[in-house]
Amino acid sequence: MLLSASSLSFIAIVVIIGTLVIESSIFFGHVSFIEFITGTEWTVLFEPKKFGVQPLVVATAITSLIALTVAIPVGLATAIYLSEYAGPTVRRIVKSTIELLAGIPTVVYGYFALYFISPNLLMPLIEGLGVHSALAVGLTIGVLIIPIVASLSEDAMYSVPEDFRLAAYSLGARKMDVVFKVVLPAALSGIFASIILAFTRAMGETMIAAIAGGFRVFYSFDPREAMQTMTSFIAQVATGDAPHGTVEYQSIFAVGLLLFFVTMVFNVIALLIVRRWQIRY
């Protein structure tokens, strides 16, 4: 009985893949796979219907990359500070604040993007920027994933043994050299893994994209534009209550399968990095 309970995770993965593949195969009965992957027009919800998924993929990539450019420096710096510089009290306070950040529901972040980041931070800075923009989505997702980068990287650095630091000090190294040339390289695999996990989290984030990104499909590489991501398309169709069995309904599974496949590949890479290069000190 316990065995079957622990096998559930495996069964769940198989069921997820199976469901997405079966539902998508109905979609690909209507639409050619080549058109889906290479097309640059996505007009599923109105005539004439076009099924090129690239605008959604590009929007997801842009928002996720913006999120990483926020989360990597802030998250890593926080991790380094907590692991190497902060005293125990500061460490405890900052860690619990960051855990607080991690526990806030994503719909609240969507609200934050729409009513704070967009009007108070971005619109005064950038002329002509609308309320909805890929930039606002990306920045907010960036805040959302800071805790992932910070806490996983901090774990990795904190577990580098004290001997390494003492050895470097005894050779006359300054604190900065110890931190950046000894501890950071030793923790690199964990840091990489944290960044990849944060990236997949950013790609899968739905509510921020649905609230602050708008529902306009727009094939553009300009982050100032409002554009719809893969997740927010699924959310839009779900909101509209698309009838079961229509092409609109099936299309969300094809987009979902693509999203699942991409995040899965990145997650497996992260897990393999941790397993392969994790040095047991």
Place this chain on the structure above:
Amino acid sequence: MADTLLAERVLERKDTRKKILDKLAPIILSTAVFLAISAVAALLITVVTQGWSRLSLNLILEYPSANPARAGMRSAFLGSLWTVGLSALISVPLGIAAGLYLAEWARWKPFRRFVEFNMANLAGVPSIIFGLVGLSLLTYGLGWGRSIIAGAFTLGIMTLPLVTVAAAEAVKTIPEALKQGAYALGATKLQVTRHIILPNSLPMMMTGAILAISRAIGEAAPILVISGLLFIRQDPTSVFDRFTVMPLQIYNWVSRPQVAFQELSSAAIIVLLLLLMALNATAIAIRYRYQKRLVL
């Protein structure tokens, strides 16, 4: 010779630039920490200043309405309680069983690693994907419709890895001596599990369970896919009723242009955050209360 080298390379080195950088590093790094913390502060301040005036008990007693002055989220509040409560009935027992097995019974290492690998993978799947699978399998496949039980099952499976990992960690904290003592008295493995491991690790397991529940309460995307965005003006009476949850009610209000609805959504967010804080405080209290008992 060695002395002069040491003096030259280390003690009397004239790398002023590096010296300054070395002093500056913690200041620059703490700026990042400050940024992260000010993000939390900005978020909370925005929510509280916008929603404070609209906060009242009516928010959870009244049904949603087109008139923002009278609107509440009673149906969403009850929908959340039903859905999340039911999802905990699924994820907590299953997660504890799986965690127990992983930490105590699974002796064959490759299998354990395989399960851990799958758990980590499952935890990395975007939540909206769970919604899609729930929609296809439960709503249409099993004919449960866009119902509370379909949502609850989806959330339950989604939060399963959280409970499992916490349970496995809890089992690992039990001192080996305690178990060996029981075995020495002739206890069977099942007896040790039931009378030694389970009672002693239960508080920590509950902490994990509460964290999973917090996660489920805040989750909007999978429920959106399963239930759609609904206007519901009645209390749930059965698990097969259509439903909505608090994050979705907030989403609905956030996406409306009128300022009154913006205030309403802020107030609803305050309620949601208070609920989450209460849950977290309970988890911390449980951890604190039972922490010292296990020192052997």
